[in-house]
Amino acid sequence: MDLQQAQEEYALALRAGQKEYKALLAEGKDPYPQVLDTILAGRTSDSVEDLGVLDIPAELIVGTKAAGRISAFTAGFLPLLEPTSEFAAKWIHLCNAHLSEEGIRDPILCYEYLGKFYVQEGNKRVSVLRHMGAPRITGMVKRILPPLDDSPQIRAYYAFLEFYRASGLYTIQFRSSEDYTKLLSLLGKDPGELWTERERRTFSAYYQYFREAFASLDGLKLPMLPEDALLLWLQVYPFRELGRMTAKELRKSLSALQDDLRSFTRAEAALVSTEPETKAGLLSWFTAPSHLHVAFVHPLDTTSPWINAHDRGRQHLEAALGDHVVVRNYFHADNPQLADELLEKAVADGADVVFATTPQLRRSVLRAAVKYPKVRFFNCSVDTHYSSVPSYYGRIYEAKFITGALAGAMANNDRIGYIASSPTFGVPASINAFALGAQLTNPRAKIYLRWSCQKGAHQQDFLNDGIRVISNRDAPTENPTYLNFGNHGTYWLDDNDHWEAIGSPVWLWGRFYENIISSMLSGAWEKEEAPHRAVNYWWGMDSGVIDVKLSDCLPTGLQALAKILRKDIQRGSLDPFFRPIIDQQGKVRNNGKHPLSPDEILYMDWLCDNVIGRIPEFEEVEPFAQPMLRELGIHRDKIPMEKEGSI
Numbered sequence: 001m002d003l004q005q006a007q008e009e010y011a012l013a014l015r016a017g018q019k020e021y022k023a024l025l026a027e028g029k030d031p032y033p034q035v036l037d038t039i040l041a042g043r044t045s046d047s048v049e050d051l052g053v054l055d056i057p058a059e060l061i062v063g064t065k066a067a068g069r070i071s072a073f074t075a076g077f078l079p080l081l082e083p084t085s086e087f088a089a090k091w092i093h094l095c096n097a098h099l100s101e102e103g104i105r106d107p108i109l110c111y112e113y114l115g116k117f118y119v120q121e122g123n124k125r126v127s128v129l130r131h132m133g134a135p136r137i138t139g140m141v142k143r144i145l146p147p148l149d150d151s152p153q154i155r156a157y158y159a160f161l162e163f164y165r166a167s168g169l170y171t172i173q174f175r176s177s178e179d180y181t182k183l184l185s186l187l188g189k190d191p192g193e194l195w196t197e198r199e200r201r202t203f204s205a206y207y208q209y210f211r212e213a214f215a216s217l218d219g220l221k222l223p224m225l226p227e228d229a230l231l232l233w234l235q236v237y238p239f240r241e242l243g244r245m246t247a248k249e250l251r252k253s254l255s256a257l258q259d260d261l262r263s264f265t266r267a268e269a270a271l272v273s274t275e276p277e278t279k280a281g282l283l284s285w286f287t288a289p290s291h292l293h294v295a296f297v298h299p300l301d302t303t304s305p306w307i308n309a310h311d312r313g314r315q316h317l318e319a320a321l322g323d324h325v326v327v328r329n330y331f332h333a334d335n336p337q338l339a340d341e342l343l344e345k346a347v348a349d350g351a352d353v354v355f356a357t358t359p360q361l362r363r364s365v366l367r368a369a370v371k372y373p374k375v376r377f378f379n380c381s382v383d384t385h386y387s388s389v390p391s392y393y394g395r396i397y398e399a400k401f402i403t404g405a406l407a408g409a410m411a412n413n414d415r416i417g418y419i420a421s422s423p424t425f426g427v428p429a430s431i432n433a434f435a436l437g438a439q440l441t442n443p444r445a446k447i448y449l450r451w452s453c454q455k456g457a458h459q460q461d462f463l464n465d466g467i468r469v470i471s472n473r474d475a476p477t478e479n480p481t482y483l484n485f486g487n488h489g490t491y492w493l494d495d496n497d498h499w500e501a502i503g504s505p506v507w508l509w510g511r512f513y514e515n516i517i518s519s520m521l522s523g524a525w526e527k528e529e530a531p532h533r534a535v536n537y538w539w540g541m542d543s544g545v546i547d548v549k550l551s552d553c554l555p556t557g558l559q560a561l562a563k564i565l566r567k568d569i570q571r572g573s574l575d576p577f578f579r580p581i582i583d584q585q586g587k588v589r590n591n592g593k594h595p596l597s598p599d600e601i602l603y604m605d606w607l608c609d610n611v612i613g614r615i616p617e618f619e620e621v622e623p624f625a626q627p628m629l630r631e632l633g634i635h636r637d638k639i640p641m642e643k644e645g646s647i
Contacts, residue, residue, distance in 0.1 A: 006096040010079065010088055013131040017078030024075060032070045033077065034063030036111055036118035040144070051141040053107055056117055057170050058130050058137050065111055065120040077127045087124070094128045104129065108139040114157050115173045117141070152176070167195045171207060172227045178637040179231055186234040188646035199647040206242040213250040217258075229254070229261055236367050239647060256370045263387040263534045271535045272598040274395070276515045276543050292517060293326045295346035295354045297339070299361060301331045309476035309507050310357045310380070316510020317517060324521055326350075339364035347372050353517065356380065359631045365389050378516070382425045382602060383632060384534045392512060395540030396426065396474060397433035397601065399505030399548045401576035402565045403490045404437025406502050406558050407445075407469050410492050414444040417462035417470040422453040422625045423615045424632040428604040433576045434471060435608045441561075449613025453625035468493040475504040478549050489549070501551035503562065511544040512537075538598060541570045577601060582609045605634045 024031040040046065061077065064070055072081050081087045098104045108122025117139070119126055129137050148158055152175070159177035163184075164170065174180060184191055187203070195203075210233070211226045237253065245253065254261075294317065302308045311329065318327050330346055333339035339361050346354050347368065352375060356365045359381035369377040369388035377389050384391035407416045416438055420427055431449065438445035448467060450458040462470050471490040475482035482488040482504065489504025516537075519525035539545040550562055568574035580592035583606045590596060605615065618629055618639045630639055 003092070003096055006092045006099060007083070009095050009099075009131065010083060010092050013079050013091075013127070014081075014083065014088075016131070017074045017076075017080050020074045020076055020078055021080060029075070031074055033073055033075055034116075034118070035067050035070060036063060036065050036113060036144075037067065039113070043146075045147050047145045049143040049145055051112070051143050054139060054141045054170075055136040056110070056139045056141070058126075058134055060115070060170060061110070061117045061119060061126055061130070061137065063116070063118045064123060065118050069123070073123065073127060077123070077130050079127055091124050091128060094124055095132070098128055098132060108137060110139045111142050111144055113144045114146070114153065115160055115170070162192065166192055167203075168200055169195075169204065171204065173225075174227055174231075175225070179228075183227075183231060183234075186231075186644050187239055188644060195647075202243075202647050206239070209247075210242055210250065213247060213254060216251060217254055224261065232257060232260060235363060236370050238644075253370075256373065257388075259387040260366075260370070260385075260534075263385065271533050272602060273535055273537045274539065274598055276519065276539065289352070289521060291324045291326070292352045292520060293328075293350045294513075294517060295328050295330060295349070295351035297330045297333050297342050297346060297354060297356045297361065297365075299332070299334045299339070299358050305476040305482075307331075307357065310355075310509050312477050313509025313511075313513050316508075317513040320510070320514045321517060321521070325517060333361060333364070336364055340367065343368040347375055351375060353520070354378070355513065360627060362389070362391075362631065376520070378537075381632065382536055382538065384536055387534050390535040390537055392516075392537040392539075393426065394507055394512075394546045395538055395601075396505050396507075396546055397429040398540045398569050398576065399474075399546050400430040400471075401433040401437040401569070402548050402562050403471065403503050403505065404434035404447075405440045405565060406437075406554065406562060407434070407471060407490050407492075408438030408440065408442035409558055409561070410502060411438070411442060411445060411469045413466065413468070414442060414446060415465075415467045415469075416445060416447050417458070417467040418447050418449050418611075418613075419458050419470065419472045420449060420451050421473060422451065422621060422628055423634050424628060425602055425634055428607060428615065428634065429577075429601045431611060432581075432604065432606075432608045435611050436576055436579065436581070437565075439610060445610060447608075447611045447613075449607070449611055451616055451621070453621040454616060455622065463493065469502075475506050475549055478506050478508070478547070480549070483549065483551055489551075491551075500553050502554055502558075503548055503550040506547050506549045508545055508547055512539060515543065536602075538602065541566065542572065583607060584609055584611065584614075603634070 021031045072079065072087050074080060079088065079091055094104060104125055106122070106125070108125055109120045110117045110122070111120060122139070126137060146154060148154060155177040156175055159180045160173055163172065163180045172183070181191055189195070207230065210230055214226045214229050233254065236257065242250070296310065296314055298307045298310065300307050302311050314327055314329065317325060328346065328349060328351070330342040333342045343354065343364055354365070354368070354375060354377045356378065357380045359379065362379050362381055365377050365379045366386050366389050369375070379389050379391050380393065381391040382393045418431060418434060420431055431447070435447045438447060448462065450456065450461070452458065452473065459470060459472070469490070469492045473488055475488040483501035490502040492500050492502060494500050516525060541547060548562060548566060550559060554562070565574065575595050577590060578595040579590065581588070581590040583589050586609070589606065607613070607615065615634070618626065618633065618635070621629065630636060633639055
């Protein structure tokens, strides 16, 4: 091989290095490789493991073990010294060897720390090979292992080590420990399950293909890792599609997800919208539609109380807006394939707006929303991460506070039973609001907690224990029959052992649907109200979406109290959580000097000190409840995901 070509390569690498050096300085970044000794200065508790010979992804070599001659390289290991230097001569010699049949054969010596590599011997070999585009560099590696602690970075690193032991892959490194489990489930793998060589090669090839497509879209300026983008992409497309899509199709699919990708990169949590938008700009009246086609997609039919409640909302919408809306129902979307088909049919039938009425439809709705960006999709859920699909739910805890106050007043022995549904987002807030409401009228009140998602005859157990005031599941609608027989709402057993209803929170979905569609028709609602940000619509009693159905049997004084509390919550002068609050462990959750934020309420995972009971773990609930916990469980990041697809 002609030495002149190696010299020309050095000249090219030097120019690239000078350019990188200036660019890094302009950005206020260190232009030189990182130094591991500096990073580890003062640490004495790390251990060292010998990993032997590895093929190291070249991009993960980010620095040197010691300071040495780091000024000879840029952060990307491009050369900085003049062509007449001794350094340049050695670099050119190595490049000549690489270009010849001889090649560069000796492995470098390096250390791995937190998933990155730092060279002890072989800096110039790294420089030559990275300049020449080598994807991997052979090295003798020692791992510096920090002690396990609760910091997110260390937890993520230890999760990576478990992933690496099974997969042998260094190219996937998430910043969140839970993301490894999510990826494995999307690939059809169990944690700890060893990968075959074929699976490793297939994934590596497909992932490289994905990375190239992602990198080609740098005009989107997405401050995220390609593995994070892959995790979101796999929420929409099965992994095997990577082997079927052309490069153009893959880039198009990523472009369609750009708003969702941006929402994932925001430091803030998803926007929690707690009140309706009511004002429209002047120009909006000229661009707003005169009518809309609205579709409701349900997993069951109206024999389900939950679906029946949403269908009553549909009836309210039609009655309220008349000829301005054309409404269709689509029932029995009870598995992903049927959900996809019914969403497709809704769009084909001309839907402008689609409401999917349960959290289990979230993935299918996201796929449809990405495919049909001109259609507005909503999912009845909370904690959305997708800007393409806003979620909507109700602040049911406000009404629970009122029924708690009524229960406290009715509990002669200060003991109240509470049968909660399942430990999902918002449920602990309802339990705590009920407990605080009970304390309002009875400072001695204790709430005995059971869960309908666990085995047991909870109602009978309460009665056997002498508890005669019980809160059961919420009534889905204002229909008075739901308050009979002790199956819904809060009730008590009178001295003649007769059930007497007290009241129940109720959902008035029609108010939500009317508000959303009316605001679209007036131009007040804009999908871009929070650009590139996921939005959770979490409306309460002030919007009319949540109310309390009171029993006619309720004593007159308590009727009056309930109405006063309702009015104060509706106008914002009463906040159930704006008070001193202590949890079961004695921790002060609120000193009484400030309200809790919507996020603090929605994501509560603790219980007040007057609640007797605890939040169950995933393994402790019945199988029928586990799918919901995977979607919306307050500890869902710790829940094993169901396997999907395959590599």
